[in-house]
Amino acid sequence: MQNNAKRAVGFPPHPLDGLQLTRLQQAVEGLNSEQLAWASGYLAGLGSVQPVPERAANEAPAVTILYATQGGNARGVAESLAASATARGLAPRLVSADQYRPRDLAKERLLVAVISTQGEGEPPESAHELFKYLKGNKPPRLDGLHYAVFGLGDSSYEFFNQAGSQLDALLQGAGAHALQARVDADVDFQSIAASWQEQLLTAVEKQQPADQARIIPLQRKPSVVRHDITHPYQAELLERRRITGSDAVSEVYHLALEIDAEAILYRPGDALGLFFRNDPALVEEILALSGLAGEAEVSLGGGSLSLAQALAERLELTQLHPRVVKGWASVSDDARLAALAEDAEALRRFARERQFIDLLQAHPAELDAQRLVELLNNQQPRLYSIASSQAAYEDEIHLTVSTLGYRAHGRDHLGGASGYLGRRIAEGDRLGVYVAENPGFRLPQAGDTPIIMAGAGTGIAPYRAFLQERQVLGSSGRNWLVFGNRHFHRDFLYQTEWLDYRKQGLLDRISLAFSRDQGDRAYVQACLHEEGAEFYRWLQEGAHLYVCGGIAMEQAVRQSLLEIVCAQDGLDAESAEVFIESLREQGRYQRDVY
Amino acid sequence: MDRPLNPNELIKANSRYLRGTLRESIADTATGALSPDDAQISKFHGFYEQDDRDCRRERQEQLLEPYYSFMLRARLPGGVCTPAQWLAIDAVGSELGNGTIRLTTRQTFQYHGILKRNLKPLIQRINQAMIDSIGGCGDVNRNVLCNPNPERSALHAEVHQWAQRISEHLLPKTRAYHEIWLDGEPVAGGESEPLYGETYLPRKFKTAVAVPPHNDVDVYTNDLGFVAIADGDRLLGFNVLAGGGMGASHDDTTTFPRLADELGFIPPQQTLAVAEAVVSVQRDQGDRVSRRHARLKYTIERMGLAAFKAEVERRAGVRFEPHRPVRFTSQGDRYGWVEDGEGRWHLTLYIENGRVADLAGASLMTGLREIAKIHQGDFRITPNQNLVVASVPAYQKVSIDGLAREHGLLPAERSPTRLASIACVALPTCPQAMAEAERYFPELLEKIEALAVRYGIERQAIVMRMTGCPNGCARPYVAEVGLIGKGPGRYNLQLGGDGTGLRLNRLYRKNLNESEVLETLDGLFVRYAANRLTEERFGDFVIRDGLVKPVIDPAEDYHEAD
Secondary structure (H helix, E strand, C coil), X not given: CHHHHHHHHCCCCCCCCHHHHHHHHHHHCCCCHHHHXXXXXXXXXXXXXXXXXCCCCCCCCCEEEEEECCCCHHHHHHHHHHHHHHHCCCCEEEEEHHHCXXXXXXXXXXXXXXEECCCCCCCCHXXXXXXXXXXXXXXXXXXCCEEEEEEECCCCCCXXXXXXXXXXXXXXXXXXXXXXXXXXXXXXXXXXXXXXXXXXXXXXXXXXXXXXXXXXXXXXXXXXXXXXXXXXXXXXXEEEEECXXXXXXXXXXXXXXXXXXXXXXXXXXXXXXXXXXXXXXXXXXXXXXXXXXXXXXXEECCEEEEHHHHHHHHECCCCXXXXXXXXXXXXXXXXHHHHHHHCHHHHHHHHHCCCHHHHHHHCCCCCCHHHHHHHCCECCCEEEEECCCCCCCCCEXXXXXXXXXXXXXXXXXXXXXXXXXXHHCCCCCEEEEEEECCCCCCCCCCCCCCEEXXXXXXXXXXXXXXXXXXXXXXXXXXXXXXXXXXXXXXXXXXXXXXXXXXXXXXXXXEEEEECCCCCCCCCHHHHHHHCHHHHHHHHHCCCEEEEEXXXXXXXXXXXXXXXXXXXXXCCCHHHHHHHHHHHHHCCCEEEEEC | CCCCCCHHHHHHHCCCCCCCCHHHHHHCCCCCCCCHHHHHHHHHHCEEEEECHHHHHHHHHXXXXXXXXXXXXXXXXXXXXXXXXXXXXXXXXXXXXXXXXXXXXXXXXXXXXXXHHHHXXXXXXXXXXXXXXXCCCCCCECCCEECCCCCCHHHHHHHHHHHHHHHHHCCCCCCHHHHHHCCCCCCCCCCCCCCCCCCCCCCCECEEEECCCECCCCHHHCCEEEEEEEECCEEEEEEEEECCECCCXXXXXCCCCXXXXXXXXXXXXXXXXXXXXXXXXXXXXCCCCCHHHCCHHHHXXXXXXXXXXXXXXXXXXXXXXXXXXXXXXXXXXXXXXEECCCCEEEEEEXXXXXXXXXXXXXXXXXXXXXXXXXCCCEEEECCCCCEEEEEEEHHHHHHHHHHHHHCCCCCCCCCHHHHCCEECCCCCCCCCCCCCCCCCHHHHHHHHXXXXXXXXXXXXXXXXXXXXXXXXXXXHHHCCEEEEEEECCEEEEEECCCCCCCCCCEEEEEEECHHHHHHHHHHHHHXXXXXXXXXXXXXXXXXXXXXXXXXXXXXXXXXXXX
16 A cells, blocks of 8 residues: 555655665565565665675675565465574575575575465466566576575475475575475475474575674664454455356356454455354364264363364365375375375376365265364465455455366365355454465556456456455556356346446456356357457557466466467567566556466 | 437447447357346347346355347248248257247247357247247237138138238348358448338337237237238238237326227228338327337327227228128137138147146147147247147048047146136246236135136136236236236236227226135125127127226227326
């Protein structure tokens, strides 16, 4: 919000020359409110100490903590590490990978990287430049660098923690020395993060020259609690309404949550992490199948509670993790399961296609309540793109949720969070949420930059936030929505709002692809092809392209983009790739893929 | 008259002879609707924008626009089509409409539930079958009626030709329809509309041709009527009628239904000149400020009949001869097989509410398709929304009868009242509807039939007509019992039509719900059963019994308190 306010009112009178001002603006670019508050204190601190201590111009701080986050977990770990480091009197530099100049690696002496992995094994968008640099033709020599990598991933995916291991290998290949073995944390990363942090800082301190260990941290005014994955905010559901026709196959809901505008700040493009209650019917079934009493007392996370409560509120029941299957194999006497546990790929597939209840039913096992609780993972929050702009709804967060429901293994299955949000939560109920920042998916800084927003299904959500934001700010840039879903009459999410925006002149263009309306299945990428000339004209005019949706859609759009660039500009595929790459580097091609 | 013109007049004037921005509206895929102006212009092309009112509120909550679709009404003078055309009509209804065909009181068919993207393909498909929808709706002459008269084939053929000629003669001349829907070459310029001008008529205009003694076209309810005067099978000419119309607005006493006035007799060759003259007087003299008062009936009330008639004679260059005496005996259809003088057979099928569909237990649509595959004559849609399989050679009578029975087109007993009654489409698609009609009328009739049985009057046909609004598509103001939608589940009860379409009924009770309707009819049936004369119709009885006063001059006495 601060950034927006700044843009809206212009920069106040100042004593800086043009270049200095530009540098300052660049330096604070992309900082969140808390970082800005910190920076202002930092600058004030610098100003109050006279004379300014002499330092070599490019001297690196004691330790650089670099994070590349997708949903905010990596940032959380990095921040926590930075806080502990500061408390120990170290002077960490905490920086997001997209704010980091890869060439500066050569000047680092101590680097800690906290990095998550996306679904297909890719690093987060924010680390794109860093990886490109390390994999490039002229890789740096990093003999003077000590580093540590903390990877966050999900072992139910094939490329578990691939980004972290790649980074580890790249750094090592460049001659850097591992300060500590890489950690590949799984979805339950919190406890391992805590112990890793302690060990690491101890190691860092040993590396630290004595004279750099005496920096006095800036005293910060105690601010409101920062809500994150470990301290979720309890938001109240204000409203839920179905926004697909009653005859639609897909059940999509619009939800509005009430938040405290002081405690929760978000920007268009951000996601919301949320915790949910499991289906009571599912809990009942699990209790019945396992023959355990819901009242049985179990201990979990240092406290004790009933098994029923643990199952309903604390444990992961719907996203079956391979680790759980493996654990289950060890308690059930099922040879097939034991064999499965040995085959990583088959195990992953098995887990992906099932919920815990399927495992329990097909492979019964005798175990007590406590053992069950220990076998199961803690519930992982789910991330949803935020569908509102705080500029328009100061104390609300809107979500667009598609309820996942399917039949398999002889029973109906319902998504954990989507089932909760779509079917069970009632208005007035509260749920734990936190903002997962998504710095790789942001509106252009300049309000007059045109944008093309391509989305499929609930991938339309962030664009609703974009347009709300642009409307409130009075941004003059043209807006083009490209949307795909099944049926025009049933699944045109937020149709009346888009039509209103068009009527008001805010939305300049709508292109639609409804795949089940006619014989030839039309998808978003076909829309782009059809309007290739116009699409390319917009890009030539500086438009930013956003893509939000599933992996397949994202890949198809990229392919279309490539073909359009070739066709429109007469480029060969290689030059077109370069063009697209340059779009990406300029932040003009941003993706939010799930 | 400084009052501003009705906004529709500007839309028409700016439409470049009915083009508007229809092309752009059709190309806009973000909405299932047309632009508001185009939604007016589209009517001249034969289709109405509608939405499924059952789910309107629900969709609003779902942030979805109304479920828009279109109703397209074809132009089919006299309701006649060939079996090949029927097969095309059937296929198009299945593939591009909502899977049903709706026969209408104006002897044509309508498709409902057409999605915007299917409009152009649909119009092209019916065009391949030599059917268009020009002037199906809109402020022009609508589909021309002509009663099917199956038992007098030679006379019917001649009169039907006149209906066709009138229809062609009064067609708009703009090429807009061909350009937009049939990819015709755009007109370079200098286009004109010699009869209509660029603002067309102030309001819809309806024409019917009747062959006495059957008044199934309700010829007196049309703006312009021609009553065939024949000597045997030889057509001598027409009695010309003008100024009929059904529409009225609830609680607006300046509006009223009206039966046409008699202008006089003309020989056949003056038919087109007279038709054109009547239309042109209405074009120039009709009210273009208030659409409520824009029909010809109000123009004639304002001008006076004598002045109107003189103006028509002047413009047509004719003098009306005295009106020839005629006698009408019925306004309903005559069901079953009849043989004409030339040994051909005609089968009139009762189609409830005119809805041709495959229903549980009665595959009407399939049945008619099967009949069309072997039929060698023609089909005639009747003004009572029924269908005649006409001109069947004797040797095919058995097979067609068999198909009709097999598909539930000839069910056993139906009460004479049901067979004489009609309802309009109304909810959920008609934007005018205030109450149910087609979907509800059959079940209400069941309850009324039970009452009739209780009082032993079930063999007497009572013409009952229900509409969802006061505009009068099912011609409820000439029914013996009219039920006119007032609000959800509420109807005005009108009494006193004469069963032949020659007398308007009158409002008897306002705003009744179902139990009040039944209670009221119960009381009336008791009196009718006890006091009716031999052969006396219900509509005549309520007048004689003093329950309602007959309407003599609606402009003066229609709104008199009962």
